[in-house]
Amino acid sequence: MHLTNEQEKILDGEKGEVMERLFRLLFRLGEIYRADSMIPVGSVQVAGVSYKSIGNPGMEFLEDMASKGAIVKVLTYLNPAGMDLENWKKLGFPEDFAKNQLRIMDAFKKMGIVITSTCTPYLAGNLPRFREHIAWSESSAVSFSNSVIGARTNREGGPSALAAAICGVTPNYGLHLWENRQPSVKIKVEVDLKYNSDFGALGWYVGKQVKNKIPYFTGIKDANTDQLKALGAAMAASGAVALYHVKGLTPEADNVKKEGLETISVGKSEIKGTYAKLNTGNTPDIVIFGCPHASLREISTLADKLEGKHLKKPVWICTSRMIKEAAERMGYNEIIAKAGGSIVADTCMVVSPIEKMGYKTTGVNSGKAANYLPGFCKQEVCFANIDDLVEGQL
């Protein structure tokens, strides 16, 4: 790999221990994946924020970096934390957990990272442009930025994204290169998808089948960004899909090579079967929306459905602090609170310690959440559409 004189100096330790350590990680990744050079990144999104996910080892690693003066060079956002950073006490998050979570946030802040914890940075002020090179790590945000926006990022691990933020560059390989953005499998969708959860089911099914391939979808007539967010998130969770194309909908779909690809058909029975497979529980103790973080449109839809209703069991809607603020101004939060629901910001059901908060069965409309909740939160899952989930809590 070609390094500039300046970059050689970093490896020689002239820019300090932290820079050397982090640049060496990028350099080694670049050598493994045969990058020709380092390229500047426009923005970074760092995963590995929740204390629950990274534990003491991750916390100590971050504090070590921060104490040695690591500072980011580009706009850098964070993945969800393990709790609502303002409202954690009221929502019942454990005190000792909160203490450690706040230590982690302090370390990030010291490094100049914007303390907005969200898996939808593109809805909250970190929006890359078409063909911009970025280094993002949250798997659904990677999928959205690559596929729906047409920006270019590999699936970065938490530490490699942090290294890119602090060094301002990433090795030029993988999805940064046009030849690697070509589809490797065709998905023929032969069923009408109505609910966002239908897109989640499709994504979960396809991710399982194609693992880390690049799917090219046909037969999806229309989908808004919430639905594409649900589709990509589920594929990245059940598989390792970092980029997909949808005929007629995503920006690179027209220009990629799609001849001679193996084809997988997905019909009604596959979607129905996926709903059945993801349902491991009977009745939810709690229903959680917003995986990935809810958009303003999703919150407004829920406010409509909850207006004047009375919930018997808890409903959480997870979102970013910025979207919560907008929802507040529109009066949605009040409507939802009156019905007995909660808007939860900065965190989500997957990275928060819900299993320690007395919940055993969680209802979700997200294929990604349905994938992670059993293993990581020891939850039984009810995977259903928004109408059935809301109805069940009334």
Add this chain to the structure above:
Amino acid sequence: MKGRTISPGKAEGEAIVTSEPIGFYGGIDINTGIVIDKGHPLEGKSVTDKILVFPCGKGSTVGSYVIYGLKKNGVAPAGIINKETETIVATGVILAGIPCIDKIEIEKIKDGDKIFLDADKGVVEIK
């Protein structure tokens, strides 16, 4: 067998093999090294001090920290062998200093095989 060095070092141990991808985040307990991914062929088994053999990573990108955490907690595998190591696993093993190579025909390794892994040279020996 000869492969590609992902993270240097040497390791020796018993192979624990799966043909399914592994997602470290939510898939392996950071404190115990036990596989907790529901329905995974390795569910309930410990990866600690083993040579962990799997085709590729999957799932969340927080997996790198989990690999690093397994090492810090003293419950990490002694070495990792993949068909194709993607960035998440690569970042984790480099940071943790766990020997790892890929581009290996992992079908030739059986559960319980005694493995010598020389990741400096990118070589796997089945004893």
